Amino acid sequence: MTSIAMIEAAAARLKGHARLTPMLSSPFLDEIAGRRVFVKAECLQHTGSFKFRGGWSAVSALPSEARARGVLAYSSGNHAQGVAAAAKAHKAPAVIVMPADAPQLKIQNTRDLGAEVVLYDRVGGESREAVGARQAGERGLALIKPYDEPLVIAGQGTCGLEIAEQAAAEGITRADILVNCGGGGLSSGIALALEARAPDLRVRPVEPEGFDDVTRSLAAGEIRQNPSQSGSICDAILTPQPGEITFPILSRLCGPGLVITEEEAMRAMALAFLRLKIVLEPGGAASLAAALFRPDKIGGEAVIAVATGGNVDAALFQEALSRYA
Amino acid sequence: MTSIAMIEAAAARLKGHARLTPMLSSPFLDEIAGRRVFVKAECLQHTGSFKFRGGWSAVSALPSEARARGVLAYSSGNHAQGVAAAAKAHKAPAVIVMPADAPQLKIQNTRDLGAEVVLYDRVGGESREAVGARQAGERGLALIKPYDEPLVIAGQGTCGLEIAEQAAAEGITRADILVNCGGGGLSSGIALALEARAPDLRVRPVEPEGFDDVTRSLAAGEIRQNPSQSGSICDAILTPQPGEITFPILSRLCGPGLVITEEEAMRAMALAFLRLKIVLEPGGAASLAAALFRPDKIGGEAVIAVATGGNVDAALFQEALSRYA
Numbered sequence: 001m002t003s004i005a006m007i008e009a010a011a012a013r014l015k016g017h018a019r020l021t022p023m024l025s026s027p028f029l030d031e032i033a034g035r036r037v038f039v040k041a042e043c044l045q046h047t048g049s050f051k052f053r054g055g056w057s058a059v060s061a062l063p064s065e066a067r068a069r070g071v072l073a074y075s076s077g078n079h080a081q082g083v084a085a086a087a088k089a090h091k092a093p094a095v096i097v098m099p100a101d102a103p104q105l106k107i108q109n110t111r112d113l114g115a116e117v118v119l120y121d122r123v124g125g126e127s128r129e130a131v132g133a134r135q136a137g138e139r140g141l142a143l144i145k146p147y148d149e150p151l152v153i154a155g156q157g158t159c160g161l162e163i164a165e166q167a168a169a170e171g172i173t174r175a176d177i178l179v180n181c182g183g184g185g186l187s188s189g190i191a192l193a194l195e196a197r198a199p200d201l202r203v204r205p206v207e208p209e210g211f212d213d214v215t216r217s218l219a220a221g222e223i224r225q226n227p228s229q230s231g232s233i234c235d236a237i238l239t240p241q242p243g244e245i246t247f248p249i250l251s252r253l254c255g256p257g258l259v260i261t262e263e264e265a266m267r268a269m270a271l272a273f274l275r276l277k278i279v280l281e282p283g284g285a286a287s288l289a290a291a292l293f294r295p296d297k298i299g300g301e302a303v304i305a306v307a308t309g310g311n312v313d314a315a316l317f318q319e320a321l322s323r324y325a
Numbered sequence: 326m327t328s329i330a331m332i333e334a335a336a337a338r339l340k341g342h343a344r345l346t347p348m349l350s351s352p353f354l355d356e357i358a359g360r361r362v363f364v365k366a367e368c369l370q371h372t373g374s375f376k377f378r379g380g381w382s383a384v385s386a387l388p389s390e391a392r393a394r395g396v397l398a399y400s401s402g403n404h405a406q407g408v409a410a411a412a413k414a415h416k417a418p419a420v421i422v423m424p425a426d427a428p429q430l431k432i433q434n435t436r437d438l439g440a441e442v443v444l445y446d447r448v449g450g451e452s453r454e455a456v457g458a459r460q461a462g463e464r465g466l467a468l469i470k471p472y473d474e475p476l477v478i479a480g481q482g483t484c485g486l487e488i489a490e491q492a493a494a495e496g497i498t499r500a501d502i503l504v505n506c507g508g509g510g511l512s513s514g515i516a517l518a519l520e521a522r523a524p525d526l527r528v529r530p531v532e533p534e535g536f537d538d539v540t541r542s543l544a545a546g547e548i549r550q551n552p553s554q555s556g557s558i559c560d561a562i563l564t565p566q567p568g569e570i571t572f573p574i575l576s577r578l579c580g581p582g583l584v585i586t587e588e589e590a591m592r593a594m595a596l597a598f599l600r601l602k603i604v605l606e607p608g609g610a611a612s613l614a615a616a617l618f619r620p621d622k623i624g625g626e627a628v629i630a631v632a633t634g635g636n637v638d639a640a641l642f643q644e645a646l647s648r649y650a
Contacts, residue, residue: 022347022369027410028437043602044347044366085352105599112353273642274430277368277635279602310602314650317598318643325639 002150002249004196007157007189010057014158017089018053019045021159023166023304026275032292036302038170039288040163041278043310047109049236049284050159050186050308051075051082051146057155058144059086067092072141074098074128076235077106078309079146084115095141097132103235103281103313122230147185148243156186160193163304167201172302174200176255178287180308181205181214182237184246190306191253201304204255206290208234208262208283213241214250215257223247233262233316236283236309258297264289269317270324272307281312327475327574329521332482332514335382339483342414343378344370346484348491348629351600357617361627363495364613365488366603368635372434374561374609375484375511375633376400376407376471382480383469384411392417397466399423399453401560402431403634404471409440420466422457428560428606428638447555472510473568481511485518488629492526497627499525501580503612505633506530506539507562509571515631516578526629529580531615533559533587533608538566539575540582548572558587558641561608561634583622589614594642595649597632606637 021044029037042050059071070093073083080096087094094115098107099122111117120131136143145152163177177194179187184205191203205214211232216224225241232238242250265282268289272280280288287305291298346369354362367375384396395418398408405421412419419440423432424447436442445456461468470477488502502519504512509530516528530539536557541549550566557563567575590607593614597605605613612630616623 019347019349022344024344024369041369044349048602270639273604273639277373277604279598279604314595314598314646318646321639321643 002153002157002189002192004192006150006154007161007193010154011158011161013060014053014056014155017056018158020162021045024276024278028275029271029292033303034295035300037291038302038304039276040159040304040306042159042306042308043278043280043284047081047085048309048311049078049082050156051078052085053158054152054155054185055079055082055086055144058149058151059083059090059092061151062142066142070094070139070141071144072132072136073144073146074132075146076238077102078236078311080106080110081113083144084110084113088114095135095139097128097135101230103311105313106311109311147183148245150245153185153189153246157189157193159186159306160190161197163190164194164197164201167198167304175300175302175304176298177201177203178206178258178290178303178305179203180237180283180286180306181207182239183243184214184250186308187254188246188249191249195253202255203253205250205257206287207237207257207259208232208265208286209259211238212257212259213239215259217242217247218251218254218257221251234265234283234286236281237286258290258294260286260289260293264293266320267324268292269320273321274325278307279310279312279317280307281309284309327478327482327514327517329517331475331479332486332518335479336483336486338385339378339381339480342381343483345487346370349601349603353600354596354617358628359620360625362616363627363629364601365484365629365631367484367631367633368603368605368609372406372410373634373636374403374407375481376403377410378483379477379480379510380404380407380411380469383474383476384408384415384417386476387467391467395419395466396469397457397461398469398471399457400471401563402427403561403636405431405435406438408469409435409438413439420460420464422453422460426555428636430638431636434636472508473570475570478510478514478571482514482518484511484631485515486522488515489519489522489526492523492629500625500627500629501623502526502528503531503583503615503628503630504528505562505608505611505631506532507564508568509539509575511633512579513571513574516574520578527580528578530575530582531612532562532582532584533557533590533611534584536563537582537584538564540584542567542572543576543579543582546576559590559608559611561606562611583615583619585611585614585618589618591645592649593617594645598646599650603632604635604637604642605632606634609634
């Protein structure tokens with residue numbers, strides 16, 4: 001079970017390795033949202049997403065013999081790169097199980113970071129957990145789960161420690177913190193950090209239409225599944241259901257989920273380009289889309305959107321610009 | 326004459342208003358350059374360029390009566406936005422003289438920041454200095470020059486104070502600091518800050534082919550002019566010649582200039598998109614282009630490129646991605 005002490009310990013292991021990402025803003029975005037909008041730019045984290053935090057937290061905590069045997073992760077792409085980069089820095093071999101339909105950029109980057117990539121057929125119904133467990137068992141690798149792993153949650157929680165400090169510096173004491181949510185590792189990590197450090201900042205998960213398992217689970221008080229596992233441009237935050245470890249944390253600490261459309265994510269990407277000069281992938285822009293286009297569902301004078309990643313293929317980014325910039 | 330004390334005073338006035346921009350990196354860029362590459366991401370500064378620093382420094386130093394009458398600036402776009410934003414925050418009226426062929430985004434943003442924009446014909450030969458002086462005289466406005474102004478140089482120098490600290494944190498004690506250079510305000514400000522704080526970090530101005538007035542002036546030991554004043558996509562760093570105030574500083578403190586092509590600037594924009602998740606305009610990417618594509622002209626194990634701005638029209642950015650990403 002992840003505690004604030006574990007998050008602080010992860011922050012100590014990440015110090016000098018992870019980047020303290022800036023919190024950005026623009027008067028043009030404030031005007032659209034009708035309140036002050038701050039964007040925690042995790043796309044500027046190493047490997048282009050917050051996942052580097054959890055990957056580093058888990059790899060750096062492994063006993064040295066386990067590290068030398070190597071690590072295994074399954075991921076649609078951002079956790080893959082985070083674990084691969086952390087493993088490389090620790091000289092640990094890394095095997096990453098990725099869906100064959102993941103964005104090419106994410107697959108290529110993972111390989112270029114020195115990891116062995118094993119592709120599986122997501123649409124055909126093969127479970128990544130099964131592929132991962134088989135590989136881990138056969139090769140004696142330490143499995144680093146993408147979200148249902150206390151050390152990974154602790155690593156993502158370091159983002160929450162930064163938000164608590166940065167919000168205080170901006171004079172924000174009470175606000176919704178919008179977090180793009182797949183399995184809930186980042187949302188639960190940030191929520192735990194804020195519970196200890198800034199209890200009036202409340203995490204609200206954000207999901208794309210059709211993949212709102214967390215929002216529905218929070219409303220129902222029990223875990224609900226998505227009908228399908230792929231088919232959204234928000235590839236980074238598609239998971240079948242909230243995690244077994246993360247859901248109780250989300251349930252206890254988070255406010256209601258928010259749901260946005262793919263079109264709104266693309267519009268948010270274009271606005272982040274124009275106004276913040278950062279590159280977001282669709283799943284990384286969902287939180288900003290909610291901040292801008294769901295003003296009635298958000299309270300307070302300020303809102304913080306965690307922009308979780310920027311690993312987007314150039315063609316899709318160009319499409320967002322040609323349609324909305 | 327700008328001194329380190331003036332730069333420190335500017336830093337005190339900017340504290341809590343300007344953003345401490347991050348220094349980014351990627352192993353993929355290191356590999357291309359053959360050394361460690363750090364990118365000081367001034368595109369993430371308010372208004373999308375470092376010019377906010379100088380604008381704030383000058384406006385905040387005005388006596389309150391002068392501020393109430395208002396300020397005037399001439400600029401191809403980034404100084405325009407920097408001064409407009411600083412003036413707005415200080416409740417000072419702002420008139421900005423801009424070339425009619427400046428990027429639409431820059432003109433529109435300047436208007437949206439509350440400034441009155443006066444367009445002039447750059448190609449037809451009208452001098453912006455003449456237009457600016459006439460407007461300032463008629464209306465009693467305080468002219469804020471884009472680079473030949475000690476308070477502006479001091480403001481840009483605050484970027485150098487940050488570089489000195491950030492380089493030390495990365496263990497960089499001796500390196501070339503590549504700075505996109507128009508009139509030389511940023512280059513001279515950073516050079517003065519580094520002279521005091523990190524004398525083994527050496528500024529090297531970077532310019533596009535055909536507009537290498539600073540590079541040729543440094544080589545000649547006296548001011549040289551560019552044959553033309555427009556016609557490059559690197560609009561942010563096109564000036565007829567180095568400034569009267571900036572040139573002696575550049576001449577005393579900077580290493581030789583570097584010259585890159587427009588194509589290289591576009592390739593650097595695509596790589597910054599892919600590897601750093603930031604948006605650069607061509608003139609803001611020239612320094613990164615030099616870091617990546619002129620390795621033989623740079624010394625040392627690490628290089629720092631100041632990515633000066635990100636105010637690029639979407640169509641041109643899309644062109645960079647479709648050609649090079």
